[in-house]
Amino acid sequence: MIVYLFILLAVLAIGSALAMVINKNVVNSALFLVINMVSLAGIYLLLNAQFLAVIQILVYAGAIMVLFLFVIMLLNVEDEEKLFDKFRVKYFLAFILGAAVVGQIFYSIAGVTNMLPEISSNMAEIGTIEAAGDVLYTKYLLPFEMTAILLTAAVVGALMVAQYKIKKG
Amino acid sequence: MLEIDWFLGISAIMFSIGIIGVLIRRNAVVIFMCVELMLNAVNLTLVSFSSYHGNIDGQIFVFFALAVAAAEAVVGLAIIIAIFRNNLTVDVTEINLLRW
Numbered sequence: 001m002i003v004y005l006f007i008l009l010a011v012l013a014i015g016s017a018l019a020m021v022i023n024k025n026v027v028n029s030a031l032f033l034v035i036n037m038v039s040l041a042g043i044y045l046l047l048n049a050q051f052l053a054v055i056q057i058l059v060y061a062g063a064i065m066v067l068f069l070f071v072i073m074l075l076n077v078e079d080e081e082k083l084f085d086k087f088r089v090k091y092f093l094a095f096i097l098g099a100a101v102v103g104q105i106f107y108s109i110a111g112v113t114n115m116l117p118e119i120s121s122n123m124a125e126i127g128t129i130e131a132a133g134d135v136l137y138t139k140y141l142l143p144f145e146m147t148a149i150l151l152t153a154a155v156v157g158a159l160m161v162a163q164y165k166i167k168k169g
Numbered sequence: 170m171l172e173i174d175w176f177l178g179i180s181a182i183m184f185s186i187g188i189i190g191v192l193i194r195r196n197a198v199v200i201f202m203c204v205e206l207m208l209n210a211v212n213l214t215l216v217s218f219s220s221y222h223g224n225i226d227g228q229i230f231v232f233f234a235l236a237v238a239a240a241e242a243v244v245g246l247a248i249i250i251a252i253f254r255n256n257l258t259v260d261v262t263e264i265n266l267l268r269w
Contacts, residue, residue: 120223
């Protein structure tokens with residue numbers, strides 16, 4: 001049962017990632033990326049990481065992708081007409097490079113047999129929001145507070161950068 | 170049952186799709202989305218190792234990676250908007266402000 005669910009989610013994730021890269025329309029690409037994020041959240045649930053599954057949907061599929069869609073709306077971009085209309089050396093090289101990366105990772109995975117056969121049995125307790133919050137507010141309190149500074153700096157910097165206008169002439 | 174290899178395999182495939190997307194697309198927004206896809210692939214690797222080892226530290230790392238990704242998306246999109254306001258394009262082949 002879990003295996004079928006995993007195969008469904010995996011096909012959904014990889015298919016939507018491919019569709020995102022291939023699609024000419026930018027808005028469709030963004031919506032395919034949302035599908036990818038949601039299926040990744042499902043995979044996190046299969047891995048007993050409930051907290052991260054919820055955070056993935058809230059932050060990625062909710063906040064970041066809405067930001068992307070707003071920017072696409074502001075930019076008024078047109079479709080890429082010339083994507084894949086003729087063979088280019090660039091596409092071939094990109095495909096070779098991607099295949100090389102995935103081949104290298106698969107080679108190193110296949111070199112180790114039977115490394116971690118099952119999800120750890122105590123994951124049902126430590127994957128919950130309660131356990132994650134417990135660790136986050138004790139052991140990782142300082143990095144957590146630094147995150148607040150980072151986000152504030154990012155927002156202020158984004159406002160400054162977006163308002164900046166180069167004087168023409 | 171599911172071994173960890175399956176999760177690592179998905180992660181590897183998604184990462185290379187992201188690489189190919191960054192290399193072949195010319196729209197800056199789509200390139201940025203491909204970078205997000207690669208970030209997600211690495212997050213999946215961290216979560217799967219965390220679950221299979223029974224150690225929550227990897228998930229906390231993914232949490233911080235999410236926070237950094239949110240900050241990065243905000244700043245990157247602001248830069249794209251600034252470029253668009255000055256050049257009226259987001260095609261990376263036509264942006265040559267820093268090219269010599």
